[in-house]
Amino acid sequence: MRPYIDLLRREQDFRRVYTAQLISLGGDWFAIVPLLNLLARETGSGVYGSLVLAADTLLIALVSPYAGSIADRYDRRTILIAADVVSAVVVLALLLVRGPATAWIGVSVIGAIAVAKAFYQPASSAALPNLVSRADLPTANVLVGASWGTMLAVGAALGGLADAAFGPYTCFLIDGASFLLSAWLTVLARRPFQQAGTARGGRPQVWRDLRETGRYVRGDRRVATLLSVKSGVGLGNGTLALFPLLATGAYAVGPLGTGLLFAARGLGALIGPLITRRSAADEARLYPVMAAGMLGFGLCYIAFGLTPWFWxxxxxxxxxxxxxxxxxxxxxxxxxxxxxxxxRGRVFSADFMLATLAMALGQLVAGWASELVDVRVLASTFGGVTLLYGVLWLAATRGVRRTAAASGPSAVPGESG
Incomplete structure (x- = not known):
């Protein structure tokens, strides 16, 4: 843990932005878990829950190309602050979800917050290399990646507990406050969030920017390989839409069980990056470890659908x-x-778009199929989809992996311009 603590101690602006992300992410899941429980309880169906999760991902995917252009044209600090403030206002509309007739409000609010996140994510990811030195980038990236897992685990678990103790509406108010606190911490950061002269302003030319990004990706097979790897796990994440149904139905553990399942997801997302940190800067190990993670994900979810025990x-x-x-x-x-x-902003928006499209597709299919197929069978099926994707990805990227392995242990190549 010492490299992470040292980095947070040395880099004040990174610490502020990192803490802002922790607070915002934790508050996010603190509200989503109670909302999923509320919708399942009020409607008696998993459809609205799957629509919430799909809206959270699908709208991010649809907005990402435009958001990526904005992240490369305008000040990234301003983008992060604006996204948090908008989310803080919009989330209060969840207080209006009071029964089946108003369930659509929950989907709409999460969709609106997803649009704000679509601007936040590429701007944040693109800014990171400017907030720390190149030597610190692997450590910072692991910290940021693990923060998502940490606050998913903490936010989901606390959201489940608070929902059981105080009800969902208190959780929604806390979520709004967390967005405002995140925005304030980002305001305090003083280090530039992008290189001088790159924030050129002007009206975004989305199609032109997409073509430019496409030409760049086609010209570098490593980038294409990295862009395609998240989609396998994204499709498998369709199982997340089944968590409330499994918790309240198959396992009969109630709303707290939903929170614990999402918390378990977050705990895994925290541990995984920490134990694979040394693979980040070694291109020869990078691709095999990513493939192993995808295949392991698929196998575990196949077993998940088969086990009768909640633990x-x-x-x-x-x-x-x-x-x-x-x-x-x-x-x-x-x-x-x-x-x-x-x-970087446009490439990360493409990366996020592909991953979130895969998640949205999986979650929409899960919501529809949960009315027709046993949810345990469905969970195992999504594991099988990720496993198949992993096998196909290994076959399609053989050349890139072979080149990386032949070069021996080495750092991932740096920027070319």
Whole structure:
């Protein structure tokens, strides 16, 4: 833990932005878990829960191309602050969700917050290499990746407990306050969030920017490989839409069980990046570890659908998302270390778009199929989808992996411009 503590102690602006992300992410899941429980309880169906999760991902995917252009054209600090403030206002509308007739409000609010997150995520990821030195980038990237897992675990667990103790509406108010606190911490950061001269302003030319990004990706097979790796785990995340149904139905553990399943997901996403940190800066190890994470995710969710014991289900979710978390963080670091700053926002928006499209597809299918198929069978099926994707990804990226292995232990190549 010493490298992480040293980095947080030395880099004040990184510490502020990192803490802002912790607070915002924790508050996010503190509200989503109670909302999922509320919708399942009020509607008696898993459809609205799956729509909430799909809205959280699908709208991010749809907005990402535009958001990536904004992240490369305008001040990234301002983008982060604006996204937090908008989310703080919009989340208060969840107080209006009071029954089946108003369930649509929950979906709409999460969709609106997802749009704000679509601007926040590429700006934040693109800014990271400017907030720390290049030598500190692998450590910072692991910390940021693990923060998502940490606050998912903490936020989901506390959200489940608070929902059981105080009800969902208190959780929604706390979420709004967390966004405002996150914005204030970002205001305090003084270090530039991008290189001088790259924030050129002007009206975003989305299609032109997409073509430029596409040409860049086609010209570098490493970048294409890194962009494609998150989608396998994204499809498997369709199982998340089944968590409330499994907790309240198959396992009969109630709302707290939903929180614990999401917390187990977060715990795995925290542990995975920490134990694979040394693979980040070694290109020869980077691709095999990402592949192992994807295959392990699929195998664990196949077993998840078969186990009758809740404690075993929690353990399998932790191990699955250790692989998923490592997969996400390592591929993000590879992109940060390879892509030029002037293109980084757009490449990360494409990365996020592909991953979130896969998640949205999986969650929409899960919500629809949960009305027709036993949820345990469905959970195992999504594990099988990720396993198949992993096998196909290994076959399609053989050349890139072979080149990396032949070069021996080495740092991931740096920016080319």
């Amino acid at each position: 075993a289900a929690l353990l399998l979710v932790v191990v699955a998302h250790m692989g998923g978390g490592a997969n996400w963080v390592l591929s993000s670091y590879g992109l940060q270390a390879t892509v030029p700053d002037a293109l």
